[in-house]
Amino acid sequence: MLLEARDVKKSYMSRRGRKDSHGGVAAVDLVSFGLYGGATLGIVGESGCGKSTLLRCLVRLETPDAGQILYRGADLSRSKERDLREFRRHVQWVPQNPYSSLDPRMLIRRVVAEPLIATGRRDDDGEVTAALNSVGLGPWAAQRYPHELSGGERQRAAIARALVVSPQLLVLDEPVSALDVSVRAEVLNLLQDLRTEYGLAYILVAHDLAVVLAVCDRVAVMYAGQFVEVASAEDISGAPAHPYTRALLSAVPIPDPRAERARERILLRGEPAPLSGATIGCRFRSRCPVYLEVLDAQAKTQCNEVAPTLQQAGGSSHTVACHYPD
């Protein structure tokens, strides 16, 4: 297994500036998953669900408070910077915003070459040009500043920077959300092609389910710091088990007027619940249409008292954290 996370937890201090007795706001709360080489995992969730925090923990931009992150079996969750060199070479991070992910004062050439220097290799023109080529940018791009490139080109440059050290895993944080529709399509196609050509593994985070389904084989749905459903792309869209997944699916607009207006929308009442303090029981119940409309009082006690964990549902690789999935 290439990368594995076991019970990763990351909290931030609560507003009063100190960790309260529950450890503050748990942005990532006991997340576990495994990824094999060449596989792709998409993580979908709304703002505040902790997906960006999870990514930052995975690439060790932050240190998780608890749990393990294993790269090829070795636990790196507490390692010091100097022990992470090999890891950093093989696992590269592509940040979210192409308009701020490149240093505005550096030529693209230097930007793309930076990981080479960081991992102690020679700053080689040939490698830089090869990386730019593989994302569809010509040698002309190397002599430009970031503000002289379009959004799509900048995102490609950011991907080139990640590719220049021949990584095995790319961790992408909302790679297309800041881009136009047609440019998104280009970048998504590029990601598919790169995977085929170089056998890359991806962990891709997005709030748009359609984007994740376009690139990834497996999808994890995240809510309030936890995975609530993990399944293959077909199962997530065809047979979603968790009420939140179903609500997400119904909220994605369909570009077809008759279908869009005819569909039955599952509306989630209220806003995503605040994460501070410990919660007993299921975190989703304050918005869950099943809890609010279908269950009777006796059934609700289960949701009130016991926090659901990922259990098998349907196919063997389909897991769901819900007491009443169906």
Added chain:
Amino acid sequence: MEPDTNAADGAAAPPAPKRESQLRSFLRHRAAVASGGILLLLVCAAIIVPLLWRYNYTQLTNSLNTPPSLAHPLGTDALGHDMLAQTARALGESLMIAAVVTAFAITVGSIVGLVSGYAGGRVDMVLMRFTDLIMTIPLIALAAFLANKAGSLAGPQWLHIAFVLAIAIWTWPARLVRGVALRLRSEDFVLAARASGVSRTRILATHLLPNAMSQVLVAAPIIAAVSILAESGLSFIGFGVQPPDTSLGVLVANAQGEMFTQPWLFYPPGLLIVLIALCGNFLGDGLRDTLDPRGAAMGALGLTRTARETGTPPAKPTARPLLAGPDIGGPGDALLSIRGLSVFLSDGTAILRNVSLEVGKGEVLALVGESGAGKSTVGNAIVGTLPRRSKTYGEVRYEGRQLLGLGFRAFRSIRGRAVSMILQDPMTCLNPVFTVGRQLREAYVHGRQESRGVVEARLVEILAIMGIRNPRHCYRQYPHELSGGMKQRVAIAMATCNEPGLIIADEPTTALDVTIQADVVDLLRNHCVKARAGMLFITHDMGLVAGIADRVAVMYAGSIVEYGTVEDIFERPTMPYTKALLGAVPRVGQAAGRLETIPRVITASRNLNGDSCPFADRCSVRFDRCAETPPLLPLGDGHYAACWHASSLAVEA
């Protein structure tokens, strides 16, 4: 093997953009250039005059207290010193002190600021407390102490003064740079460098320092000005430069008793102090505008009156027939009617080209396009917030009344009342220092006479209609206490509280989560139906369009390229760009295959004033006729497409 079949590498690289050198843009700032020149002149004078002038500054002549004459252009003082020599020496001394202080303050301040800001945590705390401590040192006492020891300490005396001032002043750039470093360290490019394994020192040197440099350079001339003033002050009270050495402050101190009887002793050094300080400030302004152009001044309130030009636009006017009205009533019934709207920036580039559309009562028209297509510009043209010095042609009529070229006063009755706008980012469109209630009241009471209690009740009711669960509580809350969805609902409440006839929604859901988005879109649509208001819904999301729009106008490169009902656009897209846009949207349930893409455009300055179809260089079905701009051709039933292929379809229809 190229993964992307549309790769443009090697072939047709976009032409190199013109980079205006920073020097050139600085030279446009006249006050700064003049100030820089004056300072340079003063420095030269301070160096050259003592070398060439016949008198030395310590020399005593026989003429005592003489006013300016040919022999002594600045007169002499009570002891017979020649004032020109003294002033030149004083100038040199003051400038040298200022230079040393600035250099020290900038260097030490930058290092401390960078390390403190980037490292954070304990290091930051220690360094900042140290800085605070330094600031408590009583400067005057220190200066007095050193002045007393003048003879016994090593080094030239002016260096002691410079030392005292430098100790005090470096704390300011340190704080400045720390602020910059704090902001920069969470920037994506710094995080990306960390994630790639770049060492901390390297990040500081290659990323933070260059980006902080611009702020530091702006501060430098101001620090110099401040140190001149401070040194003059210290010397004035006798703790600065000591005789026989002299500085501008010393000269002013000596002359202040004789200010009226011997003005030639007082004014030259005094005016020089003022001049240097002013020049320092203007230079700082100029550097700031060059290096950080976002700080430059805008027009009053950012609102500009755009002149409405009569006559035809300068570019060769394409004989585009104006769009005939949609099927809901004739042109007279339309709430909003735009005909032939063209907007040009001050440098001549066209951002809108001959746009025509209509919105009826209770109808939602979606304006779709990608960034740069000009859709926000249409919204801006309606409410009169186009960029400064842009030229507009054509007509924008609301209930028959021409809106283009209206003055600020005339617009007041329309903006927020008859026509209101919902902006994209709810995070920034609400003022963080006022409560929700206060901001709603501001939008609502404009011209009304009702009492506060009545107004509040009405506004709370509106908030409830918007779906806010605890409206009375929300009324008293501040924007930062609300979630994104709630903020946008408040923004919608502000836009609808005056029951406008036309609502312009500019990407209102882009910043929202998809589940909240569905809610907000439903809310908007219901409001329009109930209030019989027209809505211009600007977006790039085709899925949203399918859900909310009655009619759709697709924009590309400043023009409308397809127009029709929502069924027309989705089921019978005609213009190749529309088809490509629909094909590029990833759909849930679609097999993970390749998405349709549009061949990349050359990102050079697209010639929008040209004659050919704007989409021609990316179109897969272009043919010779495309060298001529196609007008919006009717396909029947209110469906129009700006494509020559449409004419053949129109024949079939």
